[in-house]
Amino acid sequence: MRFSVGDExxxxxxxxxxxxxxxxxxxxxxxxxxxxxxxxxxxxxLAYGRTGDTVVTLYRVRFQQKTLWPDYTGPEKDTVDIEVFEHWLETAR
Structure with a gap:
């Protein structure tokens, strides 16, 4: 696993x-x-009928609503959780 809970x-x-x-x-x-x-x-x-032999880690990533939708007018603390596979993630800079 490349990332830990709490990593940005x-x-x-x-x-x-x-x-x-x-x-x-x-x-x-x-x-x-x-x-x-x-x-x-x-x-x-797997979606293309390949073996899917590669095993990848799946993470639940929490985003601030305002990060996803800048026009969001709800409470600042509102979040959205999205499950993302490791090969789509990189360390935030």
């Missing part, structure tokens, strides 16, 4: 073609690891 991470900004499990609206944005969900066969590989 950034979702890679990428727009690969095809099936990916990382929502477009969180790409390029930073949040904190809220939980480590476990290790799973890579669903992006």
């Amino acid at each position: 991470v950034r979702v890679r900004w990428a727009t690969p073609p095809g099936h990916v499990r990382t929502p477009y609206y969180c790409r390029g944005l930073s949040g904190r690891i809220e939980r480590i969900c476990g290790q799973f066969h890579n669903p992006e590989e």
